[in-house]
Amino acid sequence: MSRISLLVKLGKDGIAKLADESMFQIAPDQLEIAAEWSPGTEIIVQEKPDPDGVWPYKLFSSGGGIPVSAAPHSR
Numbered sequence: 800m801s802r803i804s805l806l807v808k809l810g811k812d813g814i815a816k817l818a819d820e821s822m823f824q825i826a827p828d829q830l831e832i833a834a835e836w837s838p839g840t841e842i843i844v845q846e847k848p849d850p851d852g853v854w855p856y857k858l859f860s861s862g863g864g865i866p867v868s869a870a871p872h873s874r
Contacts, residue, residue: 800845800846801843801844801845801846802819802843802844803841803842803843803844803861804817804818804819804821804841804842804844805817805818805838805839805840805841805842806818806836806837806838806839806840806841806842807838808838809825809833809834809836813825813826813827813830813833814872815833815836815842815858815869817842817844821844821871822871822872822873822874823844823856823858823869823870823871823872824869824870824871824872825858825867825868825869826854826867826868826869826870829867829868832864832865832867833858833867835860835864836860840860840861840862841860841861841862842858842859842860842861843858843859843860843861844856844857844858844869845857845858845866847868849868853870854868854869854870855870855871856868856869856870856871857869
């Protein structure tokens with residue numbers, strides 16, 4: 800299942816805050832991919848199988864691009 804939300808902020812710490820009030824930690828080795836996103840970018844959030852359970856989501860721009868691995872982040 801996937802959903803779309805707008806990026807509100809992407810912090811230097813790799814925390815992506817979305818308009819639907821969800822937050823995700825971007826995998827550290829993929830931060831430079833996500834750094835291309837700007838506030839207002841439509842982000843697709845998809846669950847993905849992850850055998851070790853560390854990064855159970857992938858996020859990517861609805862305009863295309865390379866998906867990044869992510870995990871839910873609490874406030």
